[in-house]
Amino acid sequence: xxxxxxxxxxxxxxxxxxxGLHRFPALDLAPCxxxxxxAPHPDDEILGVGGLLRQLSARGAxxxxxxxxxxxASHPSSRSVTPHRLAExxxxxxxxxxxxxGIEQTAVHRLGISDGGVAAAxxxxxxxVTDLLAGASAGTWCLSTWDGDGHPDHExxxxxxxxxxxxxxxxLLTFPIWTWHWARPxxxxxxxxxxxxxxxxxxxxxxxxxxxxxxxxxxxxxxxAPEDAPVLAxxxxxxxxxxxxxxxx
Ligand SMILES: [Zn+2]
Numbered sequence: 261x262x263x264x265x266x267x268x269x270x271x272x273x274x275x276x277x278x279x280g281l282h283r284f285p286a287l288d289l290a291p292c293x294x295x296x297x298x299a300p301h302p303d304d305e306i307l308g309v310g311g312l313l314r315q316l317s318a319r320g321a322x323x324x325x326x327x328x329x330x331x332x333a334s335h336p337s338s339r340s341v342t343p344h345r346l347a348e349x350x351x352x353x354x355x356x357x358x359x360x361x362g363i364e365q366t367a368v369h370r371l372g373i374s375d376g377g378v379a380a381a382x383x384x385x386x387x388x389v390t391d392l393l394a395g396a397s398a399g400t401w402c403l404s405t406w407d408g409d410g411h412p413d414h415e416x417x418x419x420x421x422x423x424x425x426x427x428x429x430x431x432l433l434t435f436p437i438w439t440w441h442w443a444r445p446x447x448x449x450x451x452x453x454x455x456x457x458x459x460x461x462x463x464x465x466x467x468x469x470x471x472x473x474x475x476x477x478x479x480x481x482x483x484x485a486p487e488d489a490p491v492l493a494x495x496x497x498x499x500x501x502x503x504x505x506x507x508x509x
Contacts, residue, residue, distance in 0.1 A: 269441030278445030293399030302354035308435035333375035337487035
């Protein structure tokens with residue numbers, strides 16, 4: 261399912277006033293000793309599960325991030341930044357954000373798949389994820405964007421994660437990003453019954469906000485020109501910077 265992403269999306273106030281959002285069972289972090297996080301674009305890893313990543317790292321889990329693309333297509337009509345330069349900036353933003361979260365020891369695997377072209381590169385992505393997860397121990401978790409998230413790259417990464425994790429018996433947790441934009445409370449297209457919540461303590465939440473602030477190319481205009489407007493509007497950030505993160509199990 262790829263859903264058109266337009267407008268401002270479902271307001272955060274609508275989500276907050278939905279009792280279901282506050283009733284997801286808590287995710288038990290104890291079994292995790294290693295986490296392999298698949299990020300379609302630099303910022304998905306922080307927006308989706310930055311707080312969870314910090315909490316797992318603080319508990320001693322080894323963290324590996326797979327940067328599937330470098331996000332060079334976020335401003336395709338920009339005349340102030342080239343795609344090549346944007347990729348460099350976004351790589352740096354992601355590393356800075358991981359540092360702000362306090363997990364700078366993270367191993368980052370950069371695949372360099374083209375932004376917007378992940379579905380066409382599923383074989384290469386499958387091979388890379390297989391290398392990381394083949395023979396994984398029981399405490400290994402894979403975190404990925406949900407394969408119904410409504411963005412083609414997010415869905416392709418979710419599909420690959422699902423196949424590889426099933427093959428090797430690795431626990432997969434998927435996270436929504438654009439779902440919060442196009443879905444509605446109780447939306448039947450979303451697997452709410454499998455949702456688990458991660459409550460972020462005050463320090464973790466503050467660290468996540470500081471990490472999100474590292475993504476200058478995405479949250480601030482590149483220039484006053486309309487084509488350089490922020491990709492992540494305030495309404496989007498409201499939905500992704502809650503005190504609770506949600507994953508599907
Ligand atoms: Zn993304």
